[in-house]
Every structure is written in C-alpha cells, then in structure tokens.
Amino acid sequence: MTGTVEASHRQLSGWGRTAPTRARVDRPVDAASIAGAFRTQTGGVIARGLGRSYGDAAQCSGGLTIEASGFSDIGKLDDSSGTIDVGGGVSLHDLMRHIIPSGWFVAVTPGTRYVSIGGAIAADVHGKNHHRDGSFANHVVELTLVTPTGTFTVSQDADPELFWATAGGMGLTGVVISATLRLIPIETSWIRVDSQRFARLDDLMSTMEDSDHRYRYSVAWLDCLGHRDGNHRSVLTRGDHAPSGAIPDRLRSRSREVPGDPRVRVPRSAPGRLVNRLSVRALNEAWFRSSSRSVGSLHPLSGFFHPLDGVGDWNLLYGPAGFVQYQFAVPATRGDVVAEAVGAIASSGIPSFLAVLKRFGPGTPGPLSFSQEGWTLALDFPLGPPGLPALLDDLDELVAHAGGRVYLAKDARLRPELLPVMYPRLPDFAAVRRRVDPVGVLASDLSRRLGIPG
Amino acid sequence: MNDAFGHPQSVIVLGGTSEIAREVVTLLAADRCRTVVLAGRDPVSLEVTATELRQSVARVEVVLFDAAATGDVDPTITRCFEIAGEAVDLVMVAVGELGAQETDEADPDRIAQMVTVNFTWPAAALSAVGAHLTRQGHGRMVVLSSVAGHRVRRSNYLYGSAKAGLDSFARGLGESLRGTGVTVHVVRPGFVRTKMTAGRSPAPFAVGPERVASDIVRGLEHGQEVIWTPGILKWVFSTLGCLPRALWRRLPG
Structure with a gap:
C-alpha cells in the first residue's frame, strides 16, 4: 500500500470515554490507500476524525480505523x-x-x-x-x-x-x-447577543417560538435540577453577526480576530470526578445569576459558539468512568415531551451539567440525519448513578412514541429495537449501503451495537 | 457490543448450570443481552437452564464440555465463539466444584480432580478466551473466585487453594491484557445459598445468588476489577487476613 505513513494498534473510545475497544489505526494520505484497505481488511473499517462523537461511532473493535x-x-x-x-x-x-x-x-x-x-x-x-x-x-x-x-x-x-x-x-x-x-x-468576528432569563420553562419555549426567527442564532440553557419552587430556570441567548459599524473603537483592531487554542488543559491526573450534584448546582446558580437580561452585548465568536473549547480535554472533568450525552429531537407539536423529560430528570435526582434546548427548522432528506423540525434537548450525564441506564431507556420510549429520535453522534446506549422506530427511513439507508458496500466492509462499534443494516 | 454502561449484547457462560451465572444473565437480559451460549457438562440441566433463559433472551445455545478433562479446552472455547456467531462482549467463568474436604483430602485422585476443575481448566479456558477477545478488540471476562481463596482454612483448603490459584491467575491475566480492550473481573462471593452449598450451615453474611448477581452487574457497570459480594466482605476479609494464625484457626465455620 502506498501513502500509508503509520499503522499501529490503539484502544479508542469516543469523547464520553465509555466502552473503549482496540483496533488497528492507519493514517492514509490518498484515496488509493483507503481503497487498498477496503480490499484487504476483514474485521471492518471506519473513518475517525477528531474523536468528538460521544459514543462508539468512530471506532471499530478488532478492525481498522482510518484517521482522516x-x-x-x-x-x-x-x-x-x-x-x-x-x-x-x-x-x-x-x-x-x-x-x-x-x-x-x-x-x-x-x-x-x-x-x-x-x-x-x-x-x-x-x-x-x-x-x-x-x-x-x-x-x-x-x-x-x-x-x-x-x-x-x-x-x-x-x-x-x-x-x-x-x-x-x-x-x-x-x-x-x-x-x-x-x-x-x-463583517466582523463578533456576535451581537441579546440574553433573557426565564423562571418557567413554558415562558422560555413560547418566547423561542414567537421570536427565534428574528435572530440567526438562538440557544437556551436549562437548569435541570429544578429550583426550590419546582420550576426550571433558563437563560436564552440569541444573536447575529455584528456589522462593522457595531464594533466600538477599542475593539477595532480585533474586529476579525480568529479563535485561539485552548488556554488551559485538564491534566490527565485530574481528581476523581469534579462533576457531581453539588458542583452542578453551584455552576447552575452561578450561570443563572451572571446572565442578567442584556441587549446587544458583543461576544467573540469562540465564546459564543464554543465556550468549552477554551478548556482542553474538558471531558476528563467527568472522571475515569466517563459520561454520556443524551440528545433527542421531537416534532414541533410535541414540546410537552421536553417538559416531561426535564421533569423526569429532575425527579430522578440525577444531575445533568449541560442542558441545552433549541428549535430545529426543517430536516434534510438524509435518512439517518438527526435534525427534524421541532425541539431538541441535549444533556450530559456523568456515569455512576444506579438509575441512569433506566432513566435514559424511559426517555427513549417517550421520545420514540412522540415521533422523535436520539442523535447517533452522541449515542452510546440506545436499545437497538428503537432505531427503526426513530429512523423509519433506515431501509433507504441500507439500500445505499448495499450499493456502495455490498460485502459489508464498513462497520463501527455503533453500527454493530445498533444493528444498522447494510 | 457493550454499551456505555458495560451492558453486553452477547454472553458465553462456562459452567452454564451455575445459579449465579443464570441470575447474572437474567439481569443482563433486562438490559441489552440477546445471545447467550451456555457451556457445561450435564446436557439435561443445561437444557433446563436454557429453556428458562429463553423467556428473556432471544437466542440461547448449549455447548458440552467436561472441566475434568483438560485436553480440549481450546476447541471448546473456539466452538463457543463460533456458536455465538458475533462479537462476544462478556465471558463468565462459573466452573467449579465445592467437593467434600473431609473425604477428598486423603484421596490423591480427588485432589487432582478438584484442582483441575477449580483451577487448571478455568485458567486454561481464561487464557484461550483472552486470545479470542484480544483478536476481537474488546470483551470482559468475569471469573467466579471465592473468599475461601483469600486466606485458606483448615475446613476447606482444597477448594480454597484452587480458588486462590484461579484468583491470582485471573488478576495476572488482567494485568497482561491492559490496553487490549479486554478486561478481567474477579468476583469474590462469601457463602452463597445455592444447590452447591445445600445442606451446609451458612457462614456469616450468607446471601442468595440474586444478590451476588446484582453485585456483579453493578460492579461491571463501574468497571470494578475485583467485586466482593456482599461488599462488606472486602472489609471483613481485609481484617481477618491480618489476624495471627492462632486466632484465625479458632474462628468458627
């Protein structure tokens, strides 16, 4: 094979650091090398980019992982x-x-x-x-x-x-x-942001329905643990690219500043688990208090879009056991599922550090593409609470029966039987797979775990 | 494949009539387990267990072997993997015989057989399973050890010494497999009320097989490499292990 510069065996997992498996890892630099690998490899082949899918999508136990x-x-x-x-x-x-x-x-x-x-x-x-x-x-x-x-x-x-x-x-x-x-x-690398706080989830959701269309960007953060009064507080931030006229003189020289590399990095030897019920509650409180209502404040792109990128290897904060992300989408008419899911999580007492709500526009024709018009909620759960697997299984049922689905880029634990319910166009996907990969060389731990047909 | 919580989809049980193993599989079936290969000596009781498990597991297969014969370990393990027909996520080694210390200890043939069934065969099998799982790139081995092996006693040193050997072998194998995607989990139960212990007076902290099984599944969810069950035995035996021998000898049981 030409062009392959290195081949070694490595244990790989996703960003959530769960279910590691070992595979040969190649880093080809031309199409011919990949084609050669497809011809000779018997244990499955999958591509891997930067390993930011949370579960097992970019690993292939016992096979070959192609670094891109x-x-x-x-x-x-x-x-x-x-x-x-x-x-x-x-x-x-x-x-x-x-x-x-x-x-x-x-x-x-x-x-x-x-x-x-x-x-x-x-x-x-x-x-x-x-x-x-x-x-x-x-x-x-x-x-x-x-x-x-x-x-x-x-x-x-x-x-x-x-x-x-x-x-x-x-x-x-x-x-x-x-x-x-x-x-x-x-015109600039700044975002002009309006933010609002809400004490009640339904006020947040109706505000998003009424006025999200006025902004290019919109996202809401929720406190899933719930407040003393039983409500779920939230902060809605929405914004647009700032025109150059909106940049004050003091920022003029930085009007097209590019995002930098992480300023701090979590050490490999970080103590046990820093994300727990107490720290989540403290962070939620701090976040809510610090985000007062503001209009037109300027934020750099990186802080607005990628707040966690400022900390390298932030996934290590969840400790050696790792964490799972759970993200689902439900149709616009089923906003009730969002409230029900948030309620179920709050009453389970299992802390979720990140709870992010946003509205989806129309989905694409992609048979496995996640987005569908409606609502999407993303949550982070550290591994450990005994009730977590069952809680997520229950949420799956709720989502599937509402005509929704979970995001495969984040999945590490879906019950395989629910995949065709959540993705009814799975047969279309399988037909394309059979056309381009009749022998079934392409496989990942995700495809094997969920039985994605091909 | 194992999911994020370490819940397997396919399982091989060596010692397929073990009550502890049956309870473990029943719990795993409630999560993601859909394929089970039961391997053991007695076809009739294997079929009874298989029939029972088919209530909750989509596919249960049976393989026959005899742990007293060490000549065909490798073909037996290969056959189990072939019959599973997919990646095997968990292999449970539940082979063992409690024996009868009083009569066995004077019989060299019985001593050889007890060591074979409790140590030699399981150790050889673990090694063969380790090779299969390493090729596959992932998998977990669960080995039923015993607190009897932690510090042997006059009353059951035959069983205890064989389990001590297996326990050490399994942990050593686990070390040798670091970084391969394969892990070894040693289970150290105390007195478990099963057909194997029927008729014996229970030791302190005796539990049923259901409790042992749920401790094993929880231990697997947390990736524990040594699982004491019930958990308190870790502290009990750490303390007892330090007792002077004269005192240890006089403990009841």
Missing part, C-alpha cells in the same frame, strides 16, 4: 461564489482561522470547533442557527467519498441518494476525503 488527519489541505477561497475546497480531515478550528480574516465564516458550526469536515458531514452536525439555516450538509456543495466500490464525487444533484445517506450516515457509506463548502460572509 492525512487529508488536511485547505484550498483556495473562491471570493465570488463564497465556497472553499477542504480535506475531510481539516478541523473547523483550522478552517475558521483561515477564512475569518478574509471576512467569511462557516454556515453551520456545532458547539466545538474541534470536529473534522468528514465528521461534521457524517454526523450532519447542527448549530444554533438550525431554525433558519438547517444542518451542515445543507451547505455542502459536493463531497468526495471513497467507498469499497470506488471513489465518487456526489452532490445534492449528482447521486443525491449517496450524498444524503452520507450526510448523517455516521461514516457507514465511506470515507469523506474532501468537500466543497458554501460559506457565509461576515
């Missing part, structure tokens, strides 16, 4: 069309540092910049602007995918079935080696 970092080219920015060609292993962090000085920004960014382009497509990630701009794949002009049956460049017009199966397909249609992205123009 060899595909790291950033092409020339086309100023007339606002598009750029990027390698599948390029991180959004590097891409942003490249394009922001020229007045461009990615159309969709998730809550971290440390995801690869290939990973962003495979999970069809969303950001705080989903209610008006959709998910990542909506802004992919075309992508080049190495599959076991060949290398294909596909778009929403050229082989849309393969394009949309790849968007949200968790890497199970092949390895994305490059993509052309449509960017958005920005």
